[in-house]
Amino acid sequence: xxxxxxxxxxxxxxxxxxxxxxxxxxxxxxxxxxxxxxxxxxxxxxxxxxxxxxxxxxxxxxxxxxxxxxxxxxxxxxxxxxxxxxxxxxxxxxxxxxxxxxxxxxxxxxxxxxxxxxxxxxxxxxxxxxxxxxxxxxxxxxxxxxxxxxxxxxxxxxxxxxxxxxxxxxxxxxxxxxxxxxxxxxxxxxxxxxxxxxxxxxxxxxxxxxxxxxxxxx
Amino acid sequence: xxxxxxxxxxxxxxxxxxxxxxxxxxxxxxxxxxxxxxxxxxxxxxxxxxxxxxxxxxxxxxxxxxxxxxxxxxxxxx
Numbered sequence: 001x002x003x004x005x006x007x008x009x010x011x012x013x014x015x016x017x018x019x020x021x022x023x024x025x026x027x028x029x030x031x032x033x034x035x036x037x038x039x040x041x042x043x044x045x046x047x048x049x050x051x052x053x054x055x056x057x058x059x060x061x062x063x064x065x066x067x068x069x070x071x072x073x074x075x076x077x078x079x080x081x082x083x084x085x086x087x088x089x090x091x092x093x094x095x096x097x098x099x100x101x102x103x104x105x106x107x108x109x110x111x112x113x114x115x116x117x118x119x120x121x122x123x124x125x126x127x128x129x130x131x132x133x134x135x136x137x138x139x140x141x142x143x144x145x146x147x148x149x150x151x152x153x154x155x156x157x158x159x160x161x162x163x164x165x166x167x168x169x170x171x172x173x174x175x176x177x178x179x180x181x182x183x184x185x186x187x188x189x190x191x192x193x194x195x196x197x198x199x200x201x202x203x204x205x206x207x208x209x210x211x212x213x214x215x216x217x218x
Numbered sequence: 219x220x221x222x223x224x225x226x227x228x229x230x231x232x233x234x235x236x237x238x239x240x241x242x243x244x245x246x247x248x249x250x251x252x253x254x255x256x257x258x259x260x261x262x263x264x265x266x267x268x269x270x271x272x273x274x275x276x277x278x279x280x281x282x283x284x285x286x287x288x289x290x291x292x293x294x295x296x
Binding site for chain 1 (some may be wrong): 232233234238239243280281282284286287
């Protein structure tokens with residue numbers, strides 16, 4: 001794949017984003033061209049094939065996690081991109097932003113035990129028919145780390161498209177052990193675990209690549 | 219100028235881990251009979267212009283409260 005053929009993946013950077021560099025590195029390792037894009041931009045870079053909203057503490061988590069970022073100028077462009085069928089991946093704080101923006105159902109609440117969780121998590125594929133999980137069977141296990149304080153998804157698992165669940169002990173008290181949900185079309189995915197932190201053998205797992213590959217194949 | 223006070227509270231039935239932590243701490247301090255603790259936010263807005271109450275409602279609906287998990291109340295004046 002030459003540089004000009006490589007798909008362009010746009011990683012949005014909000015004030016307080018932390019994981020944009022590691023997300024960019026993981027996606028670039030899969031063959032994408034990656035550009036970091038500012039929160040105040042009103043358009044996405046021309047040729048954007050997929051968008052990542054990274055982890056961190058956008059706008060200091062003020063008011064509610066993701067609330068202020070979800071109203072940032074760039075989110076109007078992300079909304080248009082998503083509504084046109086573009087693939088959008090929200091990781092951790094990015095998941096919170098997508099819920100607050102109404103692009104995904106539900107909301108992320110403080111962990112039930114009120115403590116920050118930081119550890120490897122076993123995830124179960126609940127829906128293998130999304131671009132992110134295709135090729136994985138239903139019930140397949142992925143080992144991907146979590147690191148969050150407000151990761152308890154609250155919503156209606158009956159109407160939401162649940163893509164990933166925690167296997168075994170629920171680390172944050174989310175409804176129905178939900179770890180990640182998608183929009184009805186499956187093109188927008190939000191998850192609390194960090195696939196970019198499970199993308200290299202040095203990190204102890206490469207299972208995150210399965211999910212990230214959908215950005216590059218878009 | 220109108221002072222508008224917005225009170226945002228977790229909705230009934232929504233787990234409030236902050237409130238539970240504080241409830242536990244009060245019990246450990248020896249306070250008895252603390253049946254429930256709910257923690258919310260007070261937001262003070264100083265608004266110029268017409269229709270401060272209507273605009274405050276719109277602000278709540280669009281940003282200040284998340285209707286999935288929170289209720290809000292608006293008070294005007296002082």
